[in-house]
Amino acid sequence: MTDTITHExxxxxxxxxxxxxxxxxxxxxxxxxxxxxxxxxxxxxxLAFRWREHGEYRGRVERVEKPHTLxxxxxxxxxxxxxxxxxxxxxxxxxxxxxxxxxxxxxxxxFAGLIDPTEGTANKSAISLEGWxxxxxxxxxYAVQA
Amino acid sequence: MPSKHEVGTSRRQxxxxxxxxxxxxxxxxxxxxxxxxxxxxxxxxxxxxxxxxIVKHLGVLDRAGLVTWRKEGxxxxxxxxxxxxxxxxxxxxxxxxxxxxxxxxxxxxxxxxGDPS
Numbered sequence: 001m002t003d004t005i006t007h008e009x010x011x012x013x014x015x016x017x018x019x020x021x022x023x024x025x026x027x028x029x030x031x032x033x034x035x036x037x038x039x040x041x042x043x044x045x046x047l048a049f050r051w052r053e054h055g056e057y058r059g060r061v062e063r064v065e066k067p068h069t070l071x072x073x074x075x076x077x078x079x080x081x082x083x084x085x086x087x088x089x090x091x092x093x094x095x096x097x098x099x100x101x102x103x104x105x106x107x108x109x110x111f112a113g114l115i116d117p118t119e120g121t122a123n124k125s126a127i128s129l130e131g132w133x134x135x136x137x138x139x140x141x142y143a144v145q146a
Numbered sequence: 147m148p149s150k151h152e153v154g155t156s157r158r159q160x161x162x163x164x165x166x167x168x169x170x171x172x173x174x175x176x177x178x179x180x181x182x183x184x185x186x187x188x189x190x191x192x193x194x195x196x197x198x199x200i201v202k203h204l205g206v207l208d209r210a211g212l213v214t215w216r217k218e219g220x221x222x223x224x225x226x227x228x229x230x231x232x233x234x235x236x237x238x239x240x241x242x243x244x245x246x247x248x249x250x251x252x253x254x255x256x257x258x259x260g261d262p263s
Contacts, residue, residue: 005242005245009249009250017256018256032251102256108241108245111238
């Protein structure tokens, strides 16, 4: 078990078309943020995805390399919050061309950095991804054999 | 997006991530796993921190639901709560399957012929 979730899919469409579907608000609303999306497509740009029943989920664009890479920090679990390092994960879309088709890969990482707001002022200097990973892997192994 | 229920779940998972983010706390949990359960005093024998510090770490792990405990005479014996770890694994699986569904929708739209986009 690691701190990153990855999923990959091959789409039989040209990379430019897939890029547009992935980055244009009117298209994002068709496959993801059904009640509307805003995205200012440049590093530091604001991003908001809306679902009527859940609210507005916010993010901030990190990288835009048309038509290959889009990454953004995203607060996927609490509505109406601007992203920071302790409430958001990093979502990265990577597009590759293969013979007229497009391979889309999404990575979501940084779950280990999420801080429980109920725990108050956690000792942030003591928080390390490595620590979390090491602990988690050992425990995952333990959980399997138990 | 997660349902209301899942939002609540993810808050609980955050407590787990926060608990495990501290390297010493991870080691406390690993020590419990290795020993198959231990008291704070026993954990302190294996790690370079005071029993008092161990007690604090065990408190955080307990609030995150990562350990269970029972009284044993004057001591408290802690054990790893394996179900809780499986829970976290399932939570991550669910996030993965959400991406799977979203990308499947993206694919369906992209591959529609005659779509003007």
